[in-house]
Amino acid sequence: MSSIAPIGAFDSGMGGLTVVKELMQQLPNEQIIYYGDTARVPYGDKSKETILTYARQIMNFLVDQGVKAIIVACNTVSAVALEDLKNEFDIPVIGVVKPGAKAAAESTHTGRIGVIATRATINSGIYRDFLCRTNPEIEVFQQACPLFVPLVEEGWIDNEITDMIIHRYLDDLVKNNIDSLVLGCTHYPLLRDRIQLAVGDGITLVNPAFETSREFKYVLEENGLLNENEAAAPHRFYVSDGAARFADFAARILNGYTLTPESVTIHAFD
């Protein structure tokens, strides 16, 4: 595999673009091929079997595009299907959960960490597992927040109702005296400012996207796959539905990067 081959990234929909943003900053020479499964979003309330089936289809598609490595830019897939996917594919594959847990373990002083995510990610218990493996003294407090994804997709960010929903999900969590809070879903960084306001400045918000992109860089280096010399070829974006809406959403996330509806390709699996 050549180091000038593209890297693949995928998510259940548009949230993974918060990871793409970090990749663009930290790995400016890499060409990114992104797939968002917007026809079947959200994954967060689905079963492991269904999530694995969908992720496998997408990874095969990315491999067909010639990618040299894949970043699973979706917490739900990383939580419930990553080990299976790593076993099935022979290129480097990394998820967002382990780097996110590592960053949280490094940021806490009190050892009391909160995790918010989709129902599937929370039920998997994977953040708790990784955190406790890093340090058995750590106590983890979890909360599923199923309405955050539809709120973000509806564009209700700076909004009194959104603040109330944030309080409703997080007020009890905060009472556990956590000092770090993992944003365990790629949509949640878009609510970052409102969440910070709700939980107060004493709690550090951990965005796994940053740490994951850093770790992805190490993985590429280790495997001799980092593209150090060439300028990146143009990124490519695929979705299973709704190219125009995806381009709109991307414009809000990828500050300064222009994405037109025409540059987003529809590719469905049905």
Add this chain to the structure above:
Amino acid sequence: MSSIAPIGAFDSGMGGLTVVKELMQQLPNEQIIYYGDTARVPYGDKSKETILTYARQIMNFLVDQGVKAIIVACNTVSAVALEDLKNEFDIPVIGVVKPGAKAAAESTHTGRIGVIATRATINSGIYRDFLCRTNPEIEVFQQACPLFVPLVEEGWIDNEITDMIIHRYLDDLVKNNIDSLVLGCTHYPLLRDRIQLAVGDGITLVNPAFETSREFKYVLEENGLLNENEAAAPHRFYVSDGAARFADFAARILNGYTLTPESVTIHAFD
């Protein structure tokens, strides 16, 4: 086709059970085969092409189960794909939109009607078309309410936040002096009491499920397919994901009808 064959009903997920409830009451001799596409819910923000692909797969599946007629218990599918589906299948197929529009046209005194539904249904303009065809004097005021489905699926029904979201979507709509409001998504009847409280008693809420079941009965009669003599065989429920959650949800909707996780069968198309 024999009149003792079952009838088919389907929805993007669990909302169509509000239609099943009406069918059970109005057509007690009929065996129902229900399909809920819970692995790919929601449809409301998806494109026509994707919705048509999914609906076609489900209808083929129901036909394979030997159904004599199909009720499209989903406003989004009825709005964007019904004509195509009717042309492709040679058994009677009816949707929820036309009967719903008819009921609204009959209920209004002022000729000012509100319609709330998913984004796909609203964008199709189909309620407005049917209403204006019934009576060109009717004025239609529409509002997409994308957060209602996730709120219902999260179980936040009697809840201050839900009331605020209802007000946010409906306050401007009500200012148009409507006297009837169509609940143009099969999930919405579950918010009926809270919506009535928000809009006031002067507005009649129209639930297309009732009218659609009545029309479905006529269609069966016309085609000599009404099962008048035999007791119904046991109903069958299929979903593409999450049998236990579906059974839970069904228990809340189908008062008195017992549905266990074991009696719900997973059937996915991927």
